[in-house]
Amino acid sequence: MAEQDKASSTAKRAAKPTINDVARLAGVSKKTVSRVINRSTLLNSETRERVEQVIAELGYVPNPQARALALRRNFLIGLIHDNPNAQTVLNVQQGILEALQGTEFELVVRPVDRRSPLMLEDVRAFLNRQRLFGVLLLPPISENDVLANLCDELGCRYVRMGSAQLDDPEHLVASNDREAVREATTYLVDQGHRLIALIEGPRGFRSAAERRAGFEQAIEAAGIELPRNYIAEGNYTFESGIEAANRLLDLGPPPTAIFASNDEMAAGVVHAANQRGLSVPENLSVIGFDDTAIAAHIWPPLTTVRWPIIPMARSAALKLVGSPGDRTKAAAEPSFFLSSLVRRASVAPPRQ
């Protein structure tokens, strides 16, 4: 348009219009334009319309860097995680990005080392410098209260994802791991299994503790007495699943079914069984947790607990940034998610 040329009176083509350009063309002050951008309520609707029209004509978009400087706050959402499971991390990213779609927010990923003594200082430096709009905390690091307090202290919003009630509702999106595992274990019992082993997650993981609790509740409810060594510890990796399975299968009597606290370890169990010439589910039933891609892709397809990680991440992100446009949607978005058993081919009754 001719008007536009007049506006960018000087210099280079393709110079992006600024708030000043909009103000001049609309015949208002930049503060007024700023008010339009930030949806201030104290605005003559006539003025607003005029400004909005100019904004549209110019294709003006506020500069995020300048806003960040003035507001002392970036439009970046951080994902802080220390999760041993790749697929989980990626699913979380997907969920967050779905929520951020169409907003001005971008996602910055920040893996940390839970075991490093410098971890907290790292995060502090990160938050301090980047002045993120907010962060999402993924398990297991989301279970760390010191970290959550640090966010608070630095004035950074946060939402934790977890498998138990770790925090106030406004800071938490949770799932019911305990009940889900109880259901899964009961399913094994119902199939006739009595020799059921557990491969639990690493010490210090709340999810590991919750899943173990669910397992024990089901076993107890069934009136089964399990030998102590029927509970093996893994660290959520495939390899640890193999090792734990080998330990369990060397026992006398060996279990006829194994519940692994995540799919990767369950895949390790299937792998170990194959190595020993045992076939799943004929000789050994296996259940995992997460329903990540590998669960459906290995043979036999894995019975597992579907953990709705993508919707959880989406919900967490929405909680952080507020609903885009529609206010009701964010409110409607639940922050408690139910996991449920997905029955596939890795479970069968035990051989007589």
Added chain:
Amino acid sequence: MAEQDKASSTAKRAAKPTINDVARLAGVSKKTVSRVINRSTLLNSETRERVEQVIAELGYVPNPQARALALRRNFLIGLIHDNPNAQTVLNVQQGILEALQGTEFELVVRPVDRRSPLMLEDVRAFLNRQRLFGVLLLPPISENDVLANLCDELGCRYVRMGSAQLDDPEHLVASNDREAVREATTYLVDQGHRLIALIEGPRGFRSAAERRAGFEQAIEAAGIELPRNYIAEGNYTFESGIEAANRLLDLGPPPTAIFASNDEMAAGVVHAANQRGLSVPENLSVIGFDDTAIAAHIWPPLTTVRWPIIPMARSAALKLVGSPGDRTKAAAEPSFFLSSLVRRASVAPPRQ
């Protein structure tokens, strides 16, 4: 320290020191401090030391938002991708983050939809608004020249990852897919296979074309004539691997070996074979490509081509941001990476 208290004369505790604080305490102008930060060469070394000492005492860190505004450039690296393989994406992120470790850069992830007509406009808006320091382009979208030109046009540095010579060396990190597949196929031939099928990647993927070319070269070199329908198309997903395998195994005569252009599809082939009661490798040999986690985790462990994706991503990121500290390291970092065959248990000689 007492000095520090004197500096932040007013107001709130924990107010972060700014360049002005440093300047005042060091008795120089802020421009001089700025020069120290940016390693300007025109600086009296005495002045520099004094400033550096104050910086250290204060624990001063430049505000990235302010720098971004002044420089019209963020310290953000974007990862633009549209990759159907989750593990690949995550590995790339890992490689990039390794390279960015200890620098001031952060990683922003940006998945796009290759098939959307709005894709280019999306990217344009993204780059324009965020003014990223640079972006990394992952295959298959990295093969899109229009996209690369767009980056150029918008003054955004970019590095492409690819399986062929797509661009100038400064914009490219590449691998030798064609030769690697030739080697893998020749391995099947050497094992005695003659009925070898290919599941290729989707049309329009350079990697798919390269891998197919390598396959055909090896087949031709072996003097084998393959029926046309021994080449099936997949789209790099697990499900497409199952479908393609079923089509191939319905053929008369069916292949005794299948090369799938990535691991996910190869896992699908193994899955399909199991569903049909065929056992791998006794009845069917399978080779994949990527050496992602699933390759080692399924049963039998998959013979595959190891694509050094993590080092490639690290190298690409280094190319973008330059070497942190040590100048030689970045130069030494190669930008051409060799894939090689990883022999596991999914290949055996064909049954007589």
Added chain:
DNA sequence: TTGTAAGCGTTATCAA
């Protein structure tokens, strides 16, 4: 309801 002036914390220009 709108505008003016003063930042936000950095870098670029250009003179000293």
Added chain:
DNA sequence: TTGATAACGCTTACAA
């Protein structure tokens, strides 16, 4: 080799 001054594009007082 340094420094004053003006950007960078936006927001927050505080007035009008």
